[in-house]
Amino acid sequence: MSGEIIPQTLKKVVEEVASLPGYGEKSAQRLAVNILNMPRGEGIQLIKTFLEMLEKIxxxxxxxxxxxxxxxxxxxxxxxxxxxxxxxxxxxxxxxxxxxxxxxxxxxxxxxxxxxxxxxxxxxxxxxxxxxxxxxxxxxxxxxxxxxxxxxxxxxxxxxxxxxxxxxxxxxxxxxxxxxxxxxxxxxxxxxxxxxxxxxx
Ligand SMILES: [Zn+2]
Incomplete structure (x- = not known):
């Protein structure tokens, strides 16, 4: 039995964010947790804003x-x-x-x-x-x-x-x-x- 209980998708997000310059494991975890703790609609809106930024900028x-x-x-x-x-x-x-x-x-x-x-x-x-x-x-x-x-x-x-x-x-x-x-x-x-x-x- 593996002792790992962190969900794969959450692990992936933390790893990807932590690989950005200026981010570490802790700040990546904080970002993921903050988004997950937001009302779901607001979280989705935030990600949509990111997508819009990527499309336009x-x-x-x-x-x-x-x-x-x-x-x-x-x-x-x-x-x-x-x-x-x-x-x-x-x-x-x-x-x-x-x-x-x-x-x-x-x-x-x-x-x-x-x-x-x-x-x-x-x-x-x-x-x-x-x-x-x-x-x-x-x-x-x-x-x-x-x-x-x-x-x-x-x-x-x-x-x-x-x-x-x-x-x-x-x-x-x-x-x-x-x-x-x-x-x-x-x-x-x-x-x-x-x-x-x-x-x-
Ligand atoms: Zn210019």
Whole structure:
């Protein structure tokens, strides 16, 4: 007799969620239990919302921002400064920067950060497409706005080395952001200041 009494489907959900970056066994269990404890209709609605998201949302073909259209609202906006690209790890970092209203350039979403531990290499990120954008467009400045973490810094310096001889200004946002902070969680004031006081490197 096997001592395992966990239902197979529940086990499968926990395993699949726990395999996502940032999730462990415990948080995967919590998510599964929370959904199972919801009134069934609400649980189904939640999953439907996920399905709708998967059907509608994809990366902007130019910058990688999550969007419902082929091009995101930033890339479509003719009023934006098309000579400046702000490089972020994830779309939600760009959404946070956008909320400050202080940035008028374009974005480039890497889709993560270099991480030897998670075996995420440059090939897994949208780095090649960034270099292409810089080469093919009249870009004057690239702002590296990866998170002020060990991995974010490593990613920024990797990109810096690829772009340093392209005749553009490369800067890093840093000011006021505590080391280890995550951009998307920073308050608007801190983010505004960090952008204002970006440092050329
Ligand atoms: Zn875009």
């Amino acid at each position: 994809h990366p902007c073909k130019e910058c990688g921002l999550f969007t419902e259209d082929e091009l995101c609202p930033v890339c479509k906006d003719e009023e934006r400064d098309r000579q400046t690209i702000c490089v972020v790890e994830e779309s939600f970092d760009a959404f946070a920067i956008e909320r400050t209203g202080k940035y008028k350039g374009l974005y480039h979403v890497l889709g993560g950060r270099l991480s030897p531990l998670e075996e995420i290499t440059a090939e897994d990120l949208n780095i090649e497409s960034l270099v292409e954008r810089v080469e093919k467009n009249p870009i004057k400045e690239v702002i590296l706005a990866t998170n002020p973490t060990v991995e974010g810094e490593a990613t920024a310096s990797y990109i810096y080395n690829l772009l340093k001889n392209k005749g553009i200004t490369i800067s890093r946002i840093a000011y006021g952001l505590p080391f280890g902070a995550v951009l998307e969680n920073a308050d608007d004031f801190t983010l505004s200041k960090a952008l204002e006081h970006k440092i050329p490197i």
